[in-house]
Structures are given as structure tokens and as C-alpha cells.
Amino acid sequence: MSSAAFDAEAPPGTTKLAERPEVTSARRRRRLNLLSFAIMLLVWIAATGGAGFWTPVVDPVFFPSPLAVFEAFLRLIENGYQGRSLGHHLMMSLMRFGIAFGFCVTVGITVGLLMGMNETVQGLLDPPIEITRPIPKLALLPLLIIWFGIGELSKVIVIIMALFPLMSISAMQAVRGVSRRKIQAAYSLGATRWIVFWRVVLPASLPGIFTAIRLSLGVGVTMLVGAEMIATSNGIAWMALSAADFLLTDVVLVGVLMMAGLGYSLDQLARVIERRVVHWSGKDS
Amino acid sequence: MSIQPIDLFSAERRRSARVIVRGLEKEFGFGVAAVRAIDTLDLALGANDFLCVVGPSGCGKTTLLNVLAGFEAPSAGEVSLDGRQILAPGAERGVVFQQGALFSWYSVRDNIAFGPECAGKPRAEARDIADGYIEMVGLEGFGDRYPYELSGGMQQRVGIARALAADPDILLMDEPFAALDQQTRELLQEEIKRIWQETGKTILWITHSIEEALFLATHVLVMTARPGRIKASFTAGFAGETSHLVTTSEAFTAAKRTVLGLLREESIKAQRQEEVA
Numbered sequence: 437m438s439s440a441a442f443d444a445e446a447p448p449g450t451t452k453l454a455e456r457p458e459v460t461s462a463r464r465r466r467r468l469n470l471l472s473f474a475i476m477l478l479v480w481i482a483a484t485g486g487a488g489f490w491t492p493v494v495d496p497v498f499f500p501s502p503l504a505v506f507e508a509f510l511r512l513i514e515n516g517y518q519g520r521s522l523g524h525h526l527m528m529s530l531m532r533f534g535i536a537f538g539f540c541v542t543v544g545i546t547v548g549l550l551m552g553m554n555e556t557v558q559g560l561l562d563p564p565i566e567i568t569r570p571i572p573k574l575a576l577l578p579l580l581i582i583w584f585g586i587g588e589l590s591k592v593i594v595i596i597m598a599l600f601p602l603m604s605i606s607a608m609q610a611v612r613g614v615s616r617r618k619i620q621a622a623y624s625l626g627a628t629r630w631i632v633f634w635r636v637v638l639p640a641s642l643p644g645i646f647t648a649i650r651l652s653l654g655v656g657v658t659m660l661v662g663a664e665m666i667a668t669s670n671g672i673a674w675m676a677l678s679a680a681d682f683l684l685t686d687v688v689l690v691g692v693l694m695m696a697g698l699g700y701s702l703d704q705l706a707r708v709i710e711r712r713v714v715h716w717s718g719k720d721s
Numbered sequence: 722m723s724i725q726p727i728d729l730f731s732a733e734r735r736r737s738a739r740v741i742v743r744g745l746e747k748e749f750g751f752g753v754a755a756v757r758a759i760d761t762l763d764l765a766l767g768a769n770d771f772l773c774v775v776g777p778s779g780c781g782k783t784t785l786l787n788v789l790a791g792f793e794a795p796s797a798g799e800v801s802l803d804g805r806q807i808l809a810p811g812a813e814r815g816v817v818f819q820q821g822a823l824f825s826w827y828s829v830r831d832n833i834a835f836g837p838e839c840a841g842k843p844r845a846e847a848r849d850i851a852d853g854y855i856e857m858v859g860l861e862g863f864g865d866r867y868p869y870e871l872s873g874g875m876q877q878r879v880g881i882a883r884a885l886a887a888d889p890d891i892l893l894m895d896e897p898f899a900a901l902d903q904q905t906r907e908l909l910q911e912e913i914k915r916i917w918q919e920t921g922k923t924i925l926w927i928t929h930s931i932e933e934a935l936f937l938a939t940h941v942l943v944m945t946a947r948p949g950r951i952k953a954s955f956t957a958g959f960a961g962e963t964s965h966l967v968t969t970s971e972a973f974t975a976a977k978r979t980v981l982g983l984l985r986e987e988s989i990k991a992q993r994q995e996e997v998a
């Protein structure tokens with residue numbers, strides 16, 4: 437080592453991993469998360485008769501206990517719902533969501549990146565995106581069904597319409613926010629425009645893009661309810677909606693909880709990927 | 722062995738110059754809102770020159786550097802390197818920023834290998850080159866770390882190594898040590914001097930510290946308050962010294978007093994400008 441200034445700086449990696457504050461705080465957060473889930477479950481159990489110890493606050497027909505919902509879940513796994521297996525319903529929902537989400541991640545983000553990079557593209561694409569953004573997309577569903585039929589296409593499109601502006605505008609803003617210094621530094625190191633895009637603008641935009649992806653996971657799952665509201669006979673959201681017509685509240689809750697679980701686990705997955713890919717996010721240097 | 726006034730644009734200097742700045746003017750904005758940052762500035766920089774620029778805040782130092790780097794176009798006049806007009810940023814002019822210009826998503830090694838890779842070197846070779854510069858700036862063992870895992874001083878070393886690895890003809894540095902503490906700064910100053918002696922690069926170095934300027938530079942340029950012109954320029958005789966102890970010598974103190982006097986006049990003017998505005 438060539439200088440003493442360097443020795444004065446504490447060498448990183450000397451503390452054990454578990455002692456590092458960020459690790460312990462992550463562990464603490466996980467514990468609190470578990471506790472929070474446990475409390476929610478307890479409140480539910482208490483409200484629905486404390487597993488038989490007292491009379492339920494609400495009639496079980498309207499608000500079944502966790503156990504009843506779990507039994508309904510097992511029944512659904514065994515017998516399916518309305519002639520189709522639970523797995524089939526889940527797969528249909530996942531497919532509708534997955535296609536729309538995949539389209540928005542690839543096309544929406546690409547369009548957003550182009551808008552951020554190029555004033556002309558932005559000038560052309562900004563109005564259509566901004567005008568359609570405030571429209572409640574579900575209001576368009578009947579129209580979409582007239583245009584695209586009652587098949588899968590109109591359902592996928594209604595989800596896309598909700599996610600696309602979110603993704604493209606976030607990607608555009610992420611590009612806009614890339615530090616000018618870093619771009620200048622890259623050009624001064626001999627980078628071409630192409631290299632600057634791939635090796636500076638794109639990675640620097642990733643944290644913003646990940647935020648948008650996580651946001652749109654939540655919105656996308658919510659949009660499933662809308663997409664499966666009319667002209668379907670499958671899907672998790674459809675199952676919950678149609679079960680409500682027959683006052684099968686336990687099935688409704690199975691559907692609702694499955695969607696919540698889907699949204700939650702997708703978000704957790706996205707978080708894990710985010711931490712890996714953009715581990716440097718928020719720690720600028 | 723002290724400082725001597727010199728004409729940085731003399732015929733003799735121009736003959737052997739690598740960088741020529743001739744009649745440079747730079748204005749921002751238009752009409753009544755126009756701000757004149759630089760006013761007719763002439764400058765010739767030779768190979769192995771280490772020019773430190775000092776001047777009051779807002780006098781156009783960064784603007785001068787931006788024009789030389791090719792980030793900004795001059796409003797009038799011309800700037801050239803080795804006879805070629807400077808129109809855009811390029812690898813022959815390396816830039817080191819005060820902070821925040823490292824690629825956070827790359828490790829130290831990949832940051833430094835960026836320049837060689839842009840020059841078309843294969844990845845393995847670029848990484849070898851990077852390792853050489855990692856050693857030069859004293860960051861052995863930190864090649865796989867990310868910038869956010871380093872202290873401010875270490876980050877500046879990476880910035881310097883990254884600029885050097887692209888093998889530029891001239892290094893442009895805008896207050897590279899301004900955000901560092903005094904001790905780290907002094908040690909890094911000694912090191913940059915060693916690197917300058919080893920590599921023989923032409924350096925243009927902007928600083929607010931007169932001491933830093935006198936310790937490092939072969940030439941010191943004092944700028945006027947905005948619009949920036951040359952107030953005075955000197956040759957400095959301390960560039961050959963390796964240790965910071967020289968800054969306590971009598972000759973150094975005398976030189977410091979001279980430059981300080983000039984700079985104070987301009988700083989007061991700059992202050993008044995701000996009060997009027």
C-alpha cells in the first residue's frame with residue numbers, strides 16, 4: 437500500500453456479517469412482518485368466534501372463520517370450482533397478468549427509455565400516454581370487449597392499459613434523472629453514444645425502473661378483478677366474484693387471499709431481484 | 722525558487738504548446754439575462770505543464786474546464802489540443818470531477834477498465850490495465866469493491882485512476898480534493914504529484930486552495946471576478962518538491978502571500994457583484 441491515508445481508513449469486512457446494522461435491521465423487520473401477520477390472523481380468529489369459544493361478532497355466513505376458509509381452500513383443491521380445477525383458475529389469472537406484465541416490462545420500458553433519450557420520441561408519445569393515463573381503465577372494458585371480442589385479448593389489453601403508462605413514464609423519468617456528470621465522465625473516457633446508453637444510462641435508470649415494476653405488480657393484480665369481471669368463466673378473481681353471487685363467502689375469501697398472496701409473493705420476489713441487481717441503489721458515490 | 726510572473730500566452734509558449742485557448746469567451750443565456758462567464762482568455766499549455774487555476778467563486782473556472790473537456794461550446798474564440806479544435810468530449814482529454822461521477826453499478830476495477838474497453842481493448846486486457854492503475858493509486862485489494870463501499874478519499878483515487886487508464890494527453894480536474902479532509906488531501910496531493918512525475922501528463926487543475934495550487938503546479942493562473950479573465954499568472958517553483966513540509970518554508974509563505982493578495986481583491990469584487998445581483 438502506497439499511502440498512510442489509506443491505512444487510516446478502516447478496512448471494510450472486519451465486522452462479522454450478523455453484526456452489521458443493516459443485517460440486523462433486516463432480520464428485525466422480518467420478525468416484525470411475521471408478528472404483524474400473526475396479529476391479523478388473531479384478530480380474524482377472535483372476530484369469528486375465537487375457534488368456537490364465544491359467539492362470532494359477525495354471522496359466519498357473511499364472515500367465515502380462518503378454519504372455514506382453509507377448509508374451503510382444501511375443498512377447492514380437491515373438487516375445483518364450477519367444473520375446473522383451482523390450478524386452472526390460477527393459471528388463467530397468471531397468464532392474463534403475465535402476458536400483460538411481460539408486454540409492459542419489455543415494450544413499456546423500452547418506449548420509456550426511448551422517450552427519455554430522445555426529445556422527438558418524447559414529443560410524439562407523451563400526449564397519447566398522458567391523455568389516457570387518468571382514464572379509469574375499467575370504464576373502457578365494455579368498449580374493449582366490443583373492439584377486441586370477449587376472448588383473452590380484451591382482458592389482457594385492459595391490464596396493459598393500466599400498466600403501460602406507469603412503466604413508460606417511470607422509465608422516462610429514470611433516464612431524465614441520470615446524473616449528467618456520469619454521462620460526461622463516460623464520454624470523456626471515450627464512450628460512444630451506444631456505450632453510454634448501455635453502460636451508463638440504462639444501469640443508472642434501473643433503480644427507478646424497479647420501483648415502477650414493483651408498483652405495477654400491485655396494480656396489475658388489482659386489475660385482474662376488473663379484467664375477469666365480465667365475459668369469463670375462469671380465473672381467481674372471477675371465482676371470487678361469482679362465488680359472491682351464491683353467498684359462498686368462504687370461497688370469496690379464498691379467492692381474495694390467493695390474490696393477496698399472489699401480489700405479496702410477486703412483490704417479495706421483485707424485492708429479492710432488486711436487491712441483487714441494484715444493490716448500489718441509493719448509495720450514490 | 723519561488724514564483725515568477727509569466728505570460729502564459731507568449732510566442733515561445735505558443736510554439737511548444739499542446740493546448741491553445743485563444744480569445745475564449747463564454748456567455749450563458751441571452752439578452753438582458755445573459756451572464757458573461759469568461760471574457761477573452763488566452764492560454765497556452767505545454768506538455769508536462771501542471772497548471773493550477775484559482776479564482777473567486779463563480780469566476781468561470783468550471784466553465785473553462787467544461788469548454789476544454791468539450792462539454793460546452795465557446796461563444797467566441799477557439800480551443801485546441803495538438804492543433805485539433807475541441808468540439809466534443811474525447812478520450813484524449815480525461816476529466817476528474819469533485820465527486821459523484823463514478824459508475825455506482827461497477828466495481829472499482831470495472832470503473833477503471835471502462836476507458837480501455839471503450840478504446841477497444843479486450844476485457845481481460847482492460848482488466849489488467851485497470852489492475853495496474855489500482856496499484857498506482859494505492860487501492861490494492863479493493864478492485865472488487867463498489868464505490869459506495871469506499872471512503873471519499875478512496876473514491877477520488879478511483880476517479881483519478883479511471884481517468885488515467887484511458888491514457889489521455891491532458892487531465893482536467895475540477896476541485897478534485899475539495900470534499901476531502903485536510904490530512905487525506907495533503908497525502909493525495911503528494912501522490913498526484915508523484916503520478917504526474919511518473920506519467921508526464923499535462924494537467925489543468927482547478928482549486929480554491931492557494932496552498933494546493935502552489936504545492937502542485939508548475940504554473941499558477943489567478944482569474945478575475947466574473948467575467949473571468951487572467952488576473953495574473955506565475956511559474957511556481959515547488960512542483961519538484963515531494964513532501965508537504967515545503968509549504969512551511971519562507972519562500973512558500975511569501976509566494977502564498979502574493980497570490981492571496983491578488984485573489985482577495987477579486988473575491989471582494991465577486992462579493993460585491995453578488996450583493997448587487
Ligand SMILES: Nc1ncnc2c1ncn2[C@@H]1O[C@H](COP(=O)(O)OP(=O)(O)OP(=O)(O)O)[C@@H](O)[C@H]1O
Pocket residue numbers: 749750756757758776777778779780781782783784785947
Ligand atoms: N449552464 C449554465 N447556465 C447559466 N449560467 C451558468 C451555467 N454555468 C455557469 N454559469 C454561470 O457562469 C458563471 C461561472 O460559473 P462557473 O461554474 O464556471 O464558476 P466557478 O469559477 O467554477 O465557480 P466555483 O468556484 O464556485 O465552482 C457563474 O456566474 C454561473 O452562474
Ligand SMILES: [Mg+2]
Pocket residue numbers: 782783784895
Ligand atoms: Mg466550479
